[in-house]
Amino acid sequence: MKGRSVARPxxxxxxxxxxxxxGSRQAPLLVAPGDDLGDSGGLEAGHGVLAINGRLxxxxxxxxxxxxxxxxxxxRRTAYVxxxxxxxxxxxxxxxxxxxxxxxxxxxxxxxxxxxxxxxxEFGGIRKVLDIGDAILCRVQEVEENHSSVVxxxxxxxxxxxxxxxxDIDPHLLGRLIGRGGNNLRQLxxxxxxxxxxxxxxxxxxxxxxxxxxxxxxxLNALLTEAKVEEYRGDA
Amino acid sequence: xxxxxxxxxxxxxLAELAAEDQRHDGRGRFVGRDTELEINCLPRAxxxxxxxMGDTIVYAGVKFxxxxxxxxxPNQGGLMCSAEVRxxxxxxWEPGPPSPQSIELGRVVDRGIRESGCINTEDLCLIPGEKAxxxxxxxxxxxxxxxxxxxxxxxxxxxxxxxxxxxxRFGIGEDQPLDVAKTPVMCSYHKVGGRFVYDAxxxxxxxxxERIHITLGDDDHVHSLQKGLKGIFTxxxxxxxxxxxxxxxxxxxxxxxxxxxxx
Amino acid sequence: MGGYGDVxxxxxxxxxxxxxxxxxxxxxxxxxxxxxxxxxxxxxxxxLNDVIAAVYGPMEAHPRKIQRQDRAVLDVRYNMAPFSxxxxxxxxxxxxxxxxxxxxxxxLESVVLTELxxxxxxxxxxxxxCAEAGTRCAGITAASVAxxxxxxxxxxxxxxxxxxxxxxxxxCDLNKEEDNYGxxxxxxxxxxxxxxxxxxxxxxxxxxxxxxxxxDYNMKATQVIHxxxxxxxxxxxx
Numbered sequence: 001m002k003g004r005s006v007a008r009p010x011x012x013x014x015x016x017x018x019x020x021x022x023g024s025r026q027a028p029l030l031v032a033p034g035d036d037l038g039d040s041g042g043l044e045a046g047h048g049v050l051a052i053n054g055r056l057x058x059x060x061x062x063x064x065x066x067x068x069x070x071x072x073x074x075x076r077r078t079a080y081v082x083x084x085x086x087x088x089x090x091x092x093x094x095x096x097x098x099x100x101x102x103x104x105x106x107x108x109x110x111x112x113x114x115x116x117x118x119x120x121x122e123f124g125g126i127r128k129v130l131d132i133g134d135a136i137l138c139r140v141q142e143v144e145e146n147h148s149s150v151v152x153x154x155x156x157x158x159x160x161x162x163x164x165x166x167x168d169i170d171p172h173l174l175g176r177l178i179g180r181g182g183n184n185l186r187q188l189x190x191x192x193x194x195x196x197x198x199x200x201x202x203x204x205x206x207x208x209x210x211x212x213x214x215x216x217x218x219x220l221n222a223l224l225t226e227a228k229v230e231e232y233r234g235d236a
Numbered sequence: 237x238x239x240x241x242x243x244x245x246x247x248x249x250l251a252e253l254a255a256e257d258q259r260h261d262g263r264g265r266f267v268g269r270d271t272e273l274e275i276n277c278l279p280r281a282x283x284x285x286x287x288x289m290g291d292t293i294v295y296a297g298v299k300f301x302x303x304x305x306x307x308x309x310p311n312q313g314g315l316m317c318s319a320e321v322r323x324x325x326x327x328x329w330e331p332g333p334p335s336p337q338s339i340e341l342g343r344v345v346d347r348g349i350r351e352s353g354c355i356n357t358e359d360l361c362l363i364p365g366e367k368a369x370x371x372x373x374x375x376x377x378x379x380x381x382x383x384x385x386x387x388x389x390x391x392x393x394x395x396x397x398x399x400x401x402x403x404x405r406f407g408i409g410e411d412q413p414l415d416v417a418k419t420p421v422m423c424s425y426h427k428v429g430g431r432f433v434y435d436a437x438x439x440x441x442x443x444x445x446e447r448i449h450i451t452l453g454d455d456d457h458v459h460s461l462q463k464g465l466k467g468i469f470t471x472x473x474x475x476x477x478x479x480x481x482x483x484x485x486x487x488x489x490x491x492x493x494x495x496x497x498x499x
Numbered sequence: 500m501g502g503y504g505d506v507x508x509x510x511x512x513x514x515x516x517x518x519x520x521x522x523x524x525x526x527x528x529x530x531x532x533x534x535x536x537x538x539x540x541x542x543x544x545x546x547l548n549d550v551i552a553a554v555y556g557p558m559e560a561h562p563r564k565i566q567r568q569d570r571a572v573l574d575v576r577y578n579m580a581p582f583s584x585x586x587x588x589x590x591x592x593x594x595x596x597x598x599x600x601x602x603x604x605x606x607l608e609s610v611v612l613t614e615l616x617x618x619x620x621x622x623x624x625x626x627x628x629c630a631e632a633g634t635r636c637a638g639i640t641a642a643s644v645a646x647x648x649x650x651x652x653x654x655x656x657x658x659x660x661x662x663x664x665x666x667x668x669x670x671c672d673l674n675k676e677e678d679n680y681g682x683x684x685x686x687x688x689x690x691x692x693x694x695x696x697x698x699x700x701x702x703x704x705x706x707x708x709x710x711x712x713x714x715d716y717n718m719k720a721t722q723v724i725h726x727x728x729x730x731x732x733x734x735x736x737x
Contacts (some may be wrong), residue, residue, distance in 0.1 A: 031645045032647060033652070033656050034656055037624060059400060059653060059654065061650070075650040079557055107556070108559050134243075135243055143702060147619075164249070165249040166246075210256055211352055227506055278583075279629055281582040282582055295582075297581065297582025299581065318590065322576075322626065323624050324551065324624035327558075329554050374580070374581040378533070380534055381535065456586075
């Protein structure tokens with residue numbers, strides 16, 4: 001299961017643009033944990049699937065599909081597990097004199113050392129740079145075996161978030177939000193005249209006029225509802 | 237309970253919305269979430285109710301026990317209110333002894349019901365000085381998405397009003413409905429983005445400030461008040477939410493009556 | 500297990516107090532998403548049992564002392580609500596609940612792929628809203644559905660059921676009177692796709708043949724209950 005433990009747009013049943021059945025080559029089948037998915041000969045075990053004793057077995061509940069020989073399951077829900085180079089939106093939960101602790105919505109907090117922060121602070125003045133409760137856009141630099149990570153704000157576009165609103169969606173719905181080739185996201189930005197930044201941890205930053213933010217949020221909620229309805233379509 | 241981190245961005249955004257008379261879920265300032273009330277839903281309880289307000293879900297169960305009256309009140313039975321918010325109800329509700337938050341919840345809801353005098357504890361006396369009924373109201377949270385106060389209070393009074401004294405099981409005569417003379421109802425207002433709103437959800441509770449709980453009985457009699465958390469409010473702000481509470485409490489009282497009639 | 504008094508748990512036609520024959524399972528219904536704020540949840544009504552299970556996690560394992568470097572731990576709490584039984588249960592520490600929490604955790608840890616989340620914990624909250632014999636079995640079963648609903652990877656789900664003996668007759672899925680007055684109780688936790696076991700307790704008196712009969716009843720009942728678990732997950736009530 002190494003390397004396959006997280007539902008990410010790049011190792012799921014469809015490509016980034018396929019949020020549902022249209023991305024799969026076969027009609028999607030609903031499976032539950034423990035279900036036997038057939039002989040494993042010639043097939044790879046993708047997300048949520050285990051190859052054991054020559055058979056493939058479902059480990060999660062959701063829609064199964066076979067894409068280019070990799071059998072995966074798109075689950076109802078996934079916990080976010082950080083990967084290097086992930087773009088994430090985090091909240092400062094605490095700090096020492098030269099490290100910030102960031103809640104990135106993963107089982108473990110991430111660490112932002114001052115050297116990778118937005119600017120250097122005087123000793124004892126770290127909270128003047130980034131305070132408890134501040135929100136930041138940052139990137140995962142490295143991840144330890146136990147999934148705790150180091151993030152950096154050195155990089156293009158990385159910054160403190162001082163305005164707008166951050167919404168939470170399930171990480172596995174990011175593909176649907178972004179759309180094929182980024183189409184859906186682009187359309188959303190145009191229609192609402194908002195900046196929309198989707199973090200890989202399922203947090204989405206909306207920034208702009210209040211009415212634009214409200215509309216963008218409504219459309220996000222509509223997307224979530226649509227996903228819930230589609231979840232149960234398929235062979236029961 | 238684990239105190240969650242309050243993102244500054246959330247507070248700023250809620251303030252921006254409040255300035256435009258908006259809430260993050262599109263509700264009006266004094267509009268509550270969809271509210272469902274079900275009674276007689278717990279087969280092993282003598283009275284019961286289940287309340288759903290948005291994604292906040294709670295149960296209330298009434299059980300009767302025989303007690304010995306207290307020496308200084310030999311002609312009275314008892315009413316005990318116990319509120320539990322177990323870890324099932326939310327990520328931040330941690331296991332262990334009751335937190336200050338859940339204790340306050342229980343006590344505020346208890347006062348609202350008890351101080352209304354809706355239950356006459358003298359009626360619960362069986363043999364003065366020896367035997368009396370003790371009415372135990374257990375409030376149980378299943379899902380906490382904000383405003384457990386109002387959910388508990390609504391479920392509590394509905395459960396009491398639907399309760400039947402199990403005299404037969406105790407061999408003390410015939411079963412009879414518990415006499416609940418009034419219907420105290422609680423409405424809670426949270427200061428969010430600088431103004432009070434009704435029925436705050438979890439996000440508004442997280443980004444908000446002080447709260448005020450108002451319990452009104454029949455004919456708008458005031459039975460209990462509680463201000464919680466840090467914050468300063470004016471007499472005018474209070475008068476405004478008091479007006480709102482009168483309207484909403486009446487609506488909830490109608491809802492309770494409607495469900496009881498359907499029995 | 501006390502004496503029967505004048506309670507006849509099964510009559511001369513083989514019909515039990517709730518109308519079942521000796522090999523039938525009580526009516527079961529499962530729905531998911533009943534605790535909307537949880538990561539996963541399920542409700543199971545089984546006879547008069549009404550059980551809710553909610554899952555939160557994986558999250559950092561606190562307190563430190565329960566953390567394991569190589570895998571996640573299942574932090575299970577089984578609890579009976581005060582109004583779940585005819586005599587009110589005082590809230591607070593309860594030895595029986597603590598034991599059930601432990602064996603439930605051990606059953607579920609046997610199937611959850613905990614090595615994927617080192618140093619984490621997965622909270623499993625089981626609340627008995629209304630009780631009627633076999634609550635520990637209902638708890639384990641509902642928890643399996645809740646874990647699946649939360650997207651926690653498992654090699655199989657666990658189905659738990661207790662068969663036993665009344666008036667020297669082996670019966671499937673004990674109800675309240677049978678549990679109170681009967682002569683044996685055999686709860687098991689079974690993996691439906693392989694027939695393997697992750698949970699086993701027994702008390703009372705069973706001959707070797709009777710033991711085998713009760714065992715077989717549990718195996719058969721597992722298929723019935725598993726079908727409902729799968730229906731709830733796939734069909735959904737969210």
